[in-house]
Amino acid sequence: MTAFFNGEWPWYVAGPLIGLFVPALLIAGNKVFGISSNLRHLCAAIAPGKVEHFRYDWKRSGLWNLVFLSGVLIGGFLAAHSAAAHAIAISPATKALLSHQGIHDFSGVAPRELFSWHALLTLRGFVSIVIGGFLVGFGTAYAGGCTSGHAISGLANFQLPSLIAVFGFFAGGLLATYFILPFVIGVL
Amino acid sequence: MTTSSGLEYQECGASGETQTRNGYLLVYLLLGVAFGYVLTRSEVLSWFRIQEMFHFQSFRMYGIIGSAVVTAALSVALIKRIGLKSISGEKISIPPKHLGSGIRYAAGGTLFGLGWALTGACPGPLFALIGAGASALAGTWIYGWLRPRLPH
Numbered sequence: 001m002t003a004f005f006n007g008e009w010p011w012y013v014a015g016p017l018i019g020l021f022v023p024a025l026l027i028a029g030n031k032v033f034g035i036s037s038n039l040r041h042l043c044a045a046i047a048p049g050k051v052e053h054f055r056y057d058w059k060r061s062g063l064w065n066l067v068f069l070s071g072v073l074i075g076g077f078l079a080a081h082s083a084a085a086h087a088i089a090i091s092p093a094t095k096a097l098l099s100h101q102g103i104h105d106f107s108g109v110a111p112r113e114l115f116s117w118h119a120l121l122t123l124r125g126f127v128s129i130v131i132g133g134f135l136v137g138f139g140t141a142y143a144g145g146c147t148s149g150h151a152i153s154g155l156a157n158f159q160l161p162s163l164i165a166v167f168g169f170f171a172g173g174l175l176a177t178y179f180i181l182p183f184v185i186g187v188l
Numbered sequence: 189m190t191t192s193s194g195l196e197y198q199e200c201g202a203s204g205e206t207q208t209r210n211g212y213l214l215v216y217l218l219l220g221v222a223f224g225y226v227l228t229r230s231e232v233l234s235w236f237r238i239q240e241m242f243h244f245q246s247f248r249m250y251g252i253i254g255s256a257v258v259t260a261a262l263s264v265a266l267i268k269r270i271g272l273k274s275i276s277g278e279k280i281s282i283p284p285k286h287l288g289s290g291i292r293y294a295a296g297g298t299l300f301g302l303g304w305a306l307t308g309a310c311p312g313p314l315f316a317l318i319g320a321g322a323s324a325l326a327g328t329w330i331y332g333w334l335r336p337r338l339p340h
Contacts, residue, residue: 011251014230018252019259021223023267028215030278033260064216071220078221079228088231094240110235110308128306135303143296144285147304150297151253154285156260161285161293168297169304176305177242184306 008089022153031064034149036140038062038069101185114185124188143168212276235308242305 025031040054041062048054058066087107095106105112112119119125140146143165145154151169154162231237232252241249266272267280274280287293 009230011248012255014226014232015252015255016259017226018223018230018232019256020263021219022260023263024219025216026264026267026280026282027272027274028219029212029276030274030280031216032282064213067213068216068220068223071217071222072224072227073220074217075221075224075226076228076233077224079225088234088236090234090236090240091245094236094243094245097243097245098236098239106236109231109233115235115308132303132306135299136307136309137303139296139298139300139303141296143293143300146300147253150293152256152260153282155257156264157282157284158261159285161287161290164290164293165297165300168294168299169301172298172301172303173238173242173305174301175298176302177239180302181239181305 019152019156022156025068029064032149033153034065034145035069035072036146036149038065039137040141041066098185101182103185122188124184127184127188139172215275233309238305238308 022033025033041058043051044054044056044058044062045066088109090106098106098111103111103113108115114125114128116125120129136146143150145162145165147169150159150162150165155166227233230252232249237246237249240246264282272280
């Protein structure tokens with residue numbers, strides 16, 4: 001049992017657990033599971049400016065989600081502290097491929113070559129963190145949802161828009177993986 | 189919740205509603221904690237796992253997303269079938285998404301996908317990672333605070 005709690009969770013444990021947050025939020029208060037709305041709520045709360053998209057009662061429609069999000073931060077914090085920190089056991093093929101591209105630090109959840117305060121000052125770190133983060137925020141707002149709102153909530157409710165969005169997620173992801181990342185890691 | 193007069197509604201909202209709402213906020217906080225924990229432990233926030241997925245070199249991420257969708261879909265179908273109400277007594281309903289021309293979903297989705305592969309994180313994990321980063325900051329802060337009392 002200890003091994004289970006300390007080791008890597010198998011997919012058939014992790015997946016259903018994630019999926020259960022959809023009914024849990026529906027039952028808790030008829031809320032639709034989706035994290036990215038919080039980016040909009042945060043914009044509305046902190047700096048709405050004169051932008052129409054951010055002029056709404058964020059407390060009324062989004063307070064529950066921001067509270068949920070605060071919980072996510074705490075949960076991430078707890079997990080990072082409780083679990084014995086270990087390298088992510090990715091497949092040897094992926095490891096070999098990434099080494100070949102120029103990634104050598106496999107000790108954390110993300111390579112320090114791209115994701116660290118130091119890396120932020122390098123071009124490849126800047127592209128990965130700042131440009132990547134911007135695309136996540138812009139793309140998810142444009143598409144009206146992210147992996148939680150579209151890929152999980154939306155698909156679970158058989159929504160065609162979500163299926164289109166998920167195809168987009170993978171198209172973009174594959175594009176970045178095969179054409180942009182090798183350049184970012186190896187050349188920049 | 190009748191809105192016969194605006195004032196009456198306001199008063200209701202000011203006293204009764206906030207009280208119950210605050211009670212529910214704790215539920216959302218706890219659910220969030222659980223979600224952040226699950227995201228971190230299941231490693232779906234790892235850049236390496238995302239790369240492994242986009243290179244089709246492991247079934248893991250597909251298994252996680254697939255089984256999450258199946259679990260959620262079965263739960264939603266069950267909730268609809270038995271006409272379950274939420275704790276607050278509301279009838280559970282999921283508003284449909286508007287398709288329109290569909291361009292926003294394709295274009296926005298593709299842009300999001302680019303960012304997803306670059307950062308190795310979608311918004312959920314992105315926030316959970318800030319949690320992990322904040323924990324490093326907290327560790328440094330606590331060290332500074334304990335410094336005079338620690339043997340060096």
